[in-house]
Amino acid sequence: MTSALAIHDGVAVIALDNPPVNGLSHALRCSIVDAVAEVNLNENIVAAVLIGAALPFSGGADITEFGTPKSWEQPDLVAVIEAVEASAKPVVAAIAGVALGGGLELALGCHARVALRNARVGLPEVKLGLLPGAGGTQRLPRLVGVETALDLITSGRLLPAGAAELKGMFAALVEPDEDLLEVASSIARSVARSGELPSISSLPPAQPRPEIFDAARARLSGSGERYPALPEIIAAVEAATVLDFAAGMEVEKAAFKRLIETDVSKALRHGFLAERRASHVREIGADVGVRRLDTAAVIGAGLMGTGIAQCLAAAGIEVTLLETSEQATVRSEKSVDDVLGRAVAKGRLTAKQAEAQKALIRWTTDYGDLRNVDIAIEAVFESLEAKRAVFEELDRNLRPGAILASNTSTLDLNAIAAFTQRPADVVGTHFFSPANVMRLLEVVRGDRTAPDVVKTAMQFGRRIGKVSVLSGVCDGFIGNRMVEEYFRQAMFLVEEGALPFEVDEALEEFGFSMGPFKVADLAGLDIGWSIRKRRAQERPDMPYSPVLDGLCEQGRFGQKTKAGVYLYADGRTAVRDPEVERSIAAFSQSQNIARREISKSEIVDRCVLALVNEGAKILEEGIAQRASDIDVVYLAGYGFPDFRGGPMFHADSVGLDKVVERMTVFERLQTRDPAFWRPAPLLQHLVSTHSNFADWTNRSAMENL
Numbered sequence: 001m002t003s004a005l006a007i008h009d010g011v012a013v014i015a016l017d018n019p020p021v022n023g024l025s026h027a028l029r030c031s032i033v034d035a036v037a038e039v040n041l042n043e044n045i046v047a048a049v050l051i052g053a054a055l056p057f058s059g060g061a062d063i064t065e066f067g068t069p070k071s072w073e074q075p076d077l078v079a080v081i082e083a084v085e086a087s088a089k090p091v092v093a094a095i096a097g098v099a100l101g102g103g104l105e106l107a108l109g110c111h112a113r114v115a116l117r118n119a120r121v122g123l124p125e126v127k128l129g130l131l132p133g134a135g136g137t138q139r140l141p142r143l144v145g146v147e148t149a150l151d152l153i154t155s156g157r158l159l160p161a162g163a164a165e166l167k168g169m170f171a172a173l174v175e176p177d178e179d180l181l182e183v184a185s186s187i188a189r190s191v192a193r194s195g196e197l198p199s200i201s202s203l204p205p206a207q208p209r210p211e212i213f214d215a216a217r218a219r220l221s222g223s224g225e226r227y228p229a230l231p232e233i234i235a236a237v238e239a240a241t242v243l244d245f246a247a248g249m250e251v252e253k254a255a256f257k258r259l260i261e262t263d264v265s266k267a268l269r270h271g272f273l274a275e276r277r278a279s280h281v282r283e284i285g286a287d288v289g290v291r292r293l294d295t296a297a298v299i300g301a302g303l304m305g306t307g308i309a310q311c312l313a314a315a316g317i318e319v320t321l322l323e324t325s326e327q328a329t330v331r332s333e334k335s336v337d338d339v340l341g342r343a344v345a346k347g348r349l350t351a352k353q354a355e356a357q358k359a360l361i362r363w364t365t366d367y368g369d370l371r372n373v374d375i376a377i378e379a380v381f382e383s384l385e386a387k388r389a390v391f392e393e394l395d396r397n398l399r400p401g402a403i404l405a406s407n408t409s410t411l412d413l414n415a416i417a418a419f420t421q422r423p424a425d426v427v428g429t430h431f432f433s434p435a436n437v438m439r440l441l442e443v444v445r446g447d448r449t450a451p452d453v454v455k456t457a458m459q460f461g462r463r464i465g466k467v468s469v470l471s472g473v474c475d476g477f478i479g480n481r482m483v484e485e486y487f488r489q490a491m492f493l494v495e496e497g498a499l500p501f502e503v504d505e506a507l508e509e510f511g512f513s514m515g516p517f518k519v520a521d522l523a524g525l526d527i528g529w530s531i532r533k534r535r536a537q538e539r540p541d542m543p544y545s546p547v548l549d550g551l552c553e554q555g556r557f558g559q560k561t562k563a564g565v566y567l568y569a570d571g572r573t574a575v576r577d578p579e580v581e582r583s584i585a586a587f588s589q590s591q592n593i594a595r596r597e598i599s600k601s602e603i604v605d606r607c608v609l610a611l612v613n614e615g616a617k618i619l620e621e622g623i624a625q626r627a628s629d630i631d632v633v634y635l636a637g638y639g640f641p642d643f644r645g646g647p648m649f650h651a652d653s654v655g656l657d658k659v660v661e662r663m664t665v666f667e668r669l670q671t672r673d674p675a676f677w678r679p680a681p682l683l684q685h686l687v688s689t690h691s692n693f694a695d696w697t698n699r700s701a702m703e704n705l
């Protein structure tokens with residue numbers, strides 16, 4: 001965990017060595033305490049430097065230990081930092097890469113800190129539903145003041161070491177081409193010579209700033225219920241202004257113990273690890289290589305295609321956007337200029353960065369210009385004939401070994417691959433609109449997609465700042481297939497007795513950023529309408545309620561027509577329309593459906609558990625690798641509340657036996673397609689074996705069903 005002490009001119013180098021990010025595991029914590037003890041026993045050593053054996057300094061406490069005894073086993077991080085601070089010889093932290101959470105707290109326990117100017121530091125525990133639990137809420141305010149400390153700890157954001165707000169944190173800032181260890185060692189020697197051992201914990205309480213705390217409480221009021229760490233953080237940082245260090249540490253410790261047990265923290269920690277787990281393709285190992293991906297093409301320069309091209313350019317990839325007409329390329333270039341112009345105006349990009357991104361994008365109408373690209377992403381109209389034309393051209397023009405990707409959201413990738421002579425090079429890359437904003441990328445593996453193409457596509461997603469989740473081929477892949485059932489339930493509920501605003505309100509209180517009817521109005525009711533008409537032909541076994549079809553027949557398509565389920569006089573704000581609500585009641589009557597009062601809990605359970613039941617089927621069929629991948633799809637792509645961990649994690653939290661009980665009730669209550677509520681075989685299997693989705697990680701479990 002830490003290499004043996006290397007000693008240079010009396011300075012011991014304690015190298016933190018726990019790949020990939022020097023998570024402060026129990027073993028690493030023990031080795032730091034042992035190393036500091038050795039430093040103090042060895043008379044040839046005058047000081048010590050703590051450094052990451054490889055980048056980064058430390059990503060904080062080892063999240064994989066949370067919930068296990070290792071996490072609490074002594075020495076815990078507080079004890080480690082106390083040992084460092086109590087050392088009779090100075091210990092200097094040398095920070096490269098990142099020092100986050102417990103990693104920064106460890107550095108704050110050192111007698112001095114040195115960092116590369118481009119290193120980043122932060123206390124992101126709040127993103128895990130926690131607060132810094134190793135002195136961060138007490139040391140940081142004493143070092144940089146309450147305002148900066150409160151901002152960093154409540155936001156969880158990272159700052160570059162050279163940030164003005166961190167003045168006083170570092171004894172020296174080192175340029176990337178300088179020797180960090182050398183600078184840190186010389187500072188360690190000078191501290192040793194000074195005979196002083198500066199420690200932050202011996203500083204007086206931070207200066208009280210009641211107005212800062214009042215403003216924070218006002219700004220964050222109301223979010224405390226969903227994110228209980230926020231009020232705890234404010235109270236702990238406030239304690240650092242009125243209590244001595246030891247008493248303040250007790251406040252922090254008690255708050256940490258409360259938070260680590262909360263469902264919110266468990267859900268947020270699940271989401272964090274699930275997102276990283278999703279990047280691993282179970283049966284494709286390290287021996288499988290990845291293909292070059294330096295240049296790309298996007299076919300179709302509409303809203304989606306242009307957004308995808310901007311993602312690539314933002315990641316430094318040269319991209320050629322192909323369209324069928326000059327007018328289309330001109331339109332696309334103008335929209336790129338608009339998006340970049342807005343980003344500069346909002347300060348998200350400098351003018352130079354925007355210019356550099358624009359320079360990476362070219363437009364063409366000639367497939368011959370694409371012959372050397374490494375990947376081509378098709379983003380044309382959702383029709384198999386349109387895709388055929390594109391893939392036949394790509395097959396004719398692209399070099400061997402290039403990857404041919406389709407952004408299709410509903411069509412059969414295997415059918416698309418069959419349009420080419422190279423189906424092994426064909427993969428799905430399903431972006432979500434707006435492509436340059438939404439983080440989710442579904443990577444769709446066709447029956448004949450080569451393993452290295454899958455691996456390359458998964459890493460490609462990460463490279464362009466997306467969260468890649470692997471999906472097999474089915475209608476709607478993971479996300480859209482499940483969301484169909486979510487919307488079906490929303491409409492069933494409306495024909496059975498709920499009003500659209502009641503459904504939206506119930507799901508927004510559950511935590512969705514926007515209820516289903518507001519989403520439908522935003523996306524355009526005509527889109528759902530055409531899907532329903534297609535489904536009626538293709539999937540008569542999957543009936544929808546036509547309760548909203550009347551709106552579409554009147555041309556009420558939502559925000560874009562200023563009227564849909566709601567009215568949008570200003571084009572944006574949804575206002576209930578009594579006319580629509582009257583027409584819904586009339587529809588129910590025409591169907592001889594006796595409308596009934598429907599509770600918020602039934603609304604939420606029917607919509608959310610519909611996701612769970614369909615998700616279980618997707619797992620059974622091997623379309624998704626793991627349940628947590630499905631959670632990642634919903635957290636990153638569908639606005640599922642992060643403090644609930646995703647649909648499958650939520651079902652585990654409720655208890656799968658209770659989930660199945662609710663489904664049995666819904667099968668009795670639902671007027672149309674009640675059979676949907678028969679629990680998926682996997683769900684029944686998990687309940688009968690007293691197991692849950694978190695435990696179910698291996699498809700072989702299905703063979704025993």
Ligand code: T1G
Nearest residue numbers: 020023059060061062063064100101102124132133134276
């Ligand atoms: N512990 C264990 N593993 C971690 C980890 C951590 N803290 N952080 C990352 N990993 C793993 C991750 O799962 C992945 O594994 C690999 O490292 C690369 O991660 C007491 C209680 C450090 C900026 O919240 O922000 O300290 O998939 O893909 O994009 O107050 O990871 O390779 O097997 O994200 O280069 C607070 C969380 C903990 C930091 C690197 N710390 N990590 O980003 O790589 S709580 C955090 C990050 C705490 C104390 C409290 C990022 C990163 P695998 P990655 P990256």
